[in-house]
Amino acid sequence: MKRINKTLALMMTCLLVAFSSVFVACDDSDAPDTNQIKGGVSLNAAQLQVTRGGYMQFKGSGLDQIETIVFPGNVTVADIEVVDNYTIRCLVPEAAVPGKVKMIYGDKTIETGAIAFTEPIKFEGFSPANVKAGDTLTIKGTYLNYIDHVMFATGEAVAVTPTRYEIKVVVPVDASTGRVFLAMTVVEGTETLINQIAAKEELVVAKPTEIKLPDTKVKAGSTISITGSLLRLVKTVHFLNADGVNVAQADPTKDITSISVAVPANALSGEVVLGLHSGIVIPAGEIKLVEPTAAIADLKPSYGIDETVVISGTDLDLVTKAAFTGGEAAAVTLTEGKINLKVTAAVKSGVITLTLANGNTLSVAGFETTKPVATFPSNATPLDELSIVSTLGSRVKTVKFGDLEAPAIATDKGFKVKVPLDAQTAPITMIMDNGEIVAVDIFFTISAYTFCAVAEFAEETTTVGSLLKCTVVNGANLKDVKLNGNSTGYILNGNVLFVNVGRNTGTQTMTLVSVSGTEVPYEVKVVGAGLVETVLYDTPLEINGWGGVDLPVAIDVPLPANSKIRIRVAKANSDLQVIDGYWGMGPNWAITDDAKKNTIVFSSDALKAGYVDVDFSGFHDENGNAWWDGKIKFNADGVIVSSVSVITDYSPAKTIYDTPVTIGGWDKSAQIEASVFASATVGQVITVVTSGVASDAQGSLKTASDGWPAIASGTEYFDIKGDFTLPITADVLTKLKSTGLIVSGKNYTIEKVTLK
Incomplete structure (x- = not known):
């Protein structure tokens, strides 16, 4: 009991x-x-x-x-x-x-x-x-x-x-x-x-006594005999690092003087203890386990990809895994008592590590990968593209000129590499695809260059509407400056260069082009700051007799995000029609229904403010698809247009809701009161910033009126992959100011809601 x-x-x-x-x-x-x-x-x-x-x-x-x-x-x-x-x-x-x-x-x-x-x-x-x-x-x-x-x-x-x-x-x-x-x-x-x-x-x-273990090394997996008195009391034998081994007893009531147990594969050399039926344990002594020996058979000077390394030795059946330096450990099986390992692209020169079932490891020395052998010229100029003849050119990923690293591109005969702009005379090394470093045995000299290059940027960032400022060397050889592949305005004053960075924010590519044809690219950061106006045309245009006048320049489209066209007016004796360059009929003069033509009308009263801002996002082709090619036609009777500009709002969005809500199965929502939208205007955009968006996530934008109807067509529910937006139209603005906004859906988290 x-x-x-x-x-x-x-x-x-x-x-x-x-x-x-x-x-x-x-x-x-x-x-x-x-x-x-x-x-x-x-x-x-x-x-x-x-x-x-x-x-x-x-x-x-x-x-x-x-x-x-x-x-x-x-x-x-x-x-x-x-x-x-x-x-x-x-x-x-x-x-x-x-x-x-x-x-x-x-x-x-x-x-x-x-x-x-x-x-x-x-x-x-x-x-x-x-x-x-x-x-x-x-x-x-x-x-x-x-x-x-x-x-x-x-x-x-x-x-x-x-x-x-x-x-x-x-x-x-x-x-x-x-x-x-x-x-x-x-x-x-x-x-x-x-x-x-x-x-x-x-x-x-009484407990077992006079216990003796083998005094010679034993092999994991072999059976050993333990002798002593009262061994019938032994239930289990415990080896270091292994689970207890049950002892088979035909009749525990009869004394025996020896027991036989198999040494577990994961056992370690060290103390052995006996577990008795009583639950107590007694020491039995220590054993020493056989360790394998290993070496690379028929060692070669080096090994290439897909070649086989053969390891021979003694007791290799104790090895369960093998790994090259830099490679992943893989299970091994013996072939005629030897281990065969295939060389992959990831492995590096160094020891091969053999792992036993008990976790012990054995290092095998002597393995070397085959390295590229390349012929470099003795000198070069920064930005020179070198065509290097080399063995294993596809394995060279980068070349280091001193501390400067340049990518290598494989060719039929080796690889190509461009000397970094700031490279100086220094040793050259090649970096292989497995990370190994190969020294190039040559004294490599860097010659002075004559093309124009930036010595130092005045600031880390440049604001839209401002000019980028930097100092250059060899400015006399400057021929052109490009921004994202297109020529841009610049002024070179001695060794100081001023560059027009355009209207787009973010990382832009500025390239200095020298008279020699050498092009030196730089990444520059352009940031916005509030409302920026860029004048596109400032010669007055007088529109009379409803005859139509074309804006002499075409506007680059698409416009930057959060941008509109601002038309400044000096005289307004009539309404002003702003039309696409085809009398509102779109490409191919295909829109014949006057009600559907691309025409925006501003009343003379609206023009008295001195300017109007035009959103061309509603212009379309004959099939209703969004379209505008940047051409504008004005039509009026007694209106003078003084200038046309691009207005871009770079100010940060205003956070109107900042309490994270995890949306499960349509069970939760973010409810934003109507008072939050008191100063909102048509044309602004509401953005729902999200996280944890599941593959089946859906968003929903509704009003807080009875029944929570959709705030606009298509917003009852819709699939989402990340953040989603709601443009504020006149109808949406009326609803927002009346009942507020409810954001819901399923399987995502609302981090915040912004308005801009």
Whole structure:
């Protein structure tokens, strides 16, 4: 049975077998009262809690006529003592058991209630003091017949059938040195408890001794023999770094002097311990494991991609993985007792690492990759493109000129590389695709260049509308400056160069072109700052008689983001029509419906402000597709256009909602009040900044009016891949100012909402 401990504090426990009153009335009345004693022979009360060898008392009338008293167990007592007129008593026999007592006089019998015993269980000791599993242990004491189990320091409890004074129990195989406990099962309501009485002294249980391991090196996977005494007690053998190995025992009760176990593949040299059936472990000594030896067979000076490296040696079957320097470890199998490894592009010169099942490693030296052999010229000028003849040219990824690195491009005969602008005379090295560095055995000289190049930029960034400023060398040889491949305006004042960076923000490519044809590119950063106006045309145009006047220049399209065309007006005697360059009929003069033509009309009252801003995003072709080629025609009667500019808003977007909301299955939303849009205008854009966008994510933009209808066509729900926007039209603005905006959907997170 499994042990359930409820250890009693005292070493000697008095067990109450029953819990009745000392005297119990024999009728429905309370405990004895001599005033209630009846006439004749009658029992009024009896002592029901008794001790063997002690007295049991009876109260009633006429009890002196009782001839014999019979205790349960059919034990008869005739020696009855009359105490007084109402009381008799007798000694409780040792053989009595719990049950009802019979009082006999003549041919009549009176029965008491069931008696119970108050008796002390005593644990006097055990013998012998030293045992081994399988021996019989004798336990002495009194009232031991109430004990149902014996517990040892370890292992399962052992069921016993004791006598009143003695218990004999066979020491189990899982017992160990320690205290011995006597246990009795007690049921209290629905709970079963184990009361225990502990011995004063420890019982000594023998363990295996004289243990010996092999004194020679052993190989992982082989079977070894362990000798010693009492090895039948061994359940498992534990090697360093490995799980315990179960020991096969035909009969654990019979002594054996040797056991055989297989050494686990992942075992390490070191201590071995034996796990006994008792759960304790004992040291068995140390073992040393065989380690493999390895070397590259028929070693070559170098190895190329797809060549095979053969490793030979001893005990290579212990190797599970192998890895070149720089390569990934791969599982290995032996071929005729050897390991064959294929060289890949990733591997580097260096040791080959062999890994055993136990995690130990073995290094194999001598491996070298085949390197490129290249012929470089003895000198060059910065930005020269060198055509290098080389073996393994495709494996050269970059060339370092001192500390400056330049990409290499493979050719049929080797590779090409451009000398960096700032290169100086220094050693040259080639960097292979596996990261190995190959020195070039040549003294390489860098000659001075004559083309124009930047010496220093004045600032890290240039603002749209400003000029980029830098100092240059060889400025006299400057022929042109390009921005993103197209010529741009510039001014060269001595060695100071000023460059027009255009209207686009972000990283732009500025290229200096010299008279020799050498082009030197630079990446420059262009940033915006608020509202920037760039004048495109500033010669006055007078439009009369509704005859139509073309803007003499075509505007570069598409316009930068957040841009519009600003038309400044000096005179406004009529409305002004702004039309595409084909009288509103789009490409091929195909739009014939006047209502659909590309025409925007500004009233004379609107022109009195001095300018109007035009959004051409609504211009289209005959099929309704967005289109505008940058040409403008004006039509009016008495209007003077003084200039045409591009207005770009580089100011940052205003955050109108900044509490992140994780949108699950249409269960949450961001609700933005109408007051937030009090100063919003037509043409601004609302942007929902997102994160964690799932592949099936959808967005939704609605008003807060009853039923949460879509704020515009197509915004009820739509697929999203990232941030999404809502352009503010006149209709959308009315709804925003009336009910606000609700952003919802499924399977993404709203990080913030901005307005610009």
